[in-house]
Amino acid sequence: SSLPPPRTRIFKIIVIGDSGVGKTCLTYRFCAGKFPDKTEATIGVDFREKVIEIDGEKIKVQLWDTAGQERFRKSMVQHYYRNVHAVVFVYDVTNAASFRSLPVWIEECRQHALGQEVPRILVGNKCDLRHAAQVSTDVAQQFADAHSMPLFETSAKNPYGSDDGGRNNSDHVEAIF
Numbered sequence: 476s477s478l479p480p481p482r483t484r485i486f487k488i489i490v491i492g493d494s495g496v497g498k499t500c501l502t503y504r505f506c507a508g509k510f511p512d513k514t515e516a517t518i519g520v521d522f523r524e525k526v527i528e529i530d531g532e533k534i535k536v537q538l539w540d541t542a543g544q545e546r547f548r549k550s551m552v553q554h555y556y557r558n559v560h561a562v563v564f565v566y567d568v569t570n571a572a573s574f575r576s577l578p579v580w581i582e583e584c585r586q587h588a589l590g591q592e593v594p595r596i597l598v599g600n601k602c603d604l605r606h607a608a609q610v611s612t613d614v615a616q617q618f619a620d621a622h623s624m625p626l627f628e629t630s631a632k633n634p635y636g637s638d639d640g641g642r643n644n645s646d647h648v649e650a651i652f
């Protein structure tokens with residue numbers, strides 16, 4: 476007799492941060508392997524999935540790409556945090572305000588994932604625009620250390636190089652999720 480195929484495990488990751496930091500582009504890059512031609516502002520929540528194989532086992536990575544709009548968040552926020560396996564906080568390295576918002580997102584997460592020891596990571600996006608960076612790696616690393624999170628700097632747009640032709644010295648999106 477043949478056994479039924481094993482159920483694919485689902486790994487739920489929520490991606491959180493200010494509007495415009497590149498959450499949609501990052502999740503698209505991970506799942507579709509490229510930068511989207513055009514993005515529309517996320518309304519509520521978008522899901523993107525990709526099946527990866529770890530040690531011969533298929534794992535469905537489900538990315539919850541969230542939006543910051545207040546009126547959607549109030550009703551959606553419970554769903555975001557339900558059965559979460561990991562949280563990705565994103566800021567834009569060229570936008571200091573998006574970095575300063577992080578404590579608010581971290582606190583929201585703490586309130587909803589209370590009691591859960593959920594792995595969290597910090598991602599600085601848009602490293603292809605390093606010449607316009609407003610948040611240094613040092614400052615970001617200190618913040619990440621203070622919150623016991625690993626820091627990754629990346630670019631959804633150009634993971635391998637910067638717009639000026641140089642290396643942007645960033646982590647590849649594939650290696651982060």
Ligand code: GDP
Pocket residue numbers: 492493494495496497498499500501514515516517600601602603604629630631632633
């Ligand atoms: P979200 O609101 O966090 O989902 O942000 P989006 O993914 O919609 O991106 C907001 C804007 O930033 C769009 O115009 C994107 O084209 C741009 N963007 C996103 N990621 C990058 C990146 O890595 N580099 C650059 N230069 N622009 C990016």
Ligand code: MG
Pocket residue numbers: 498499500515516517540541542
């Ligand atoms: Mg979005």
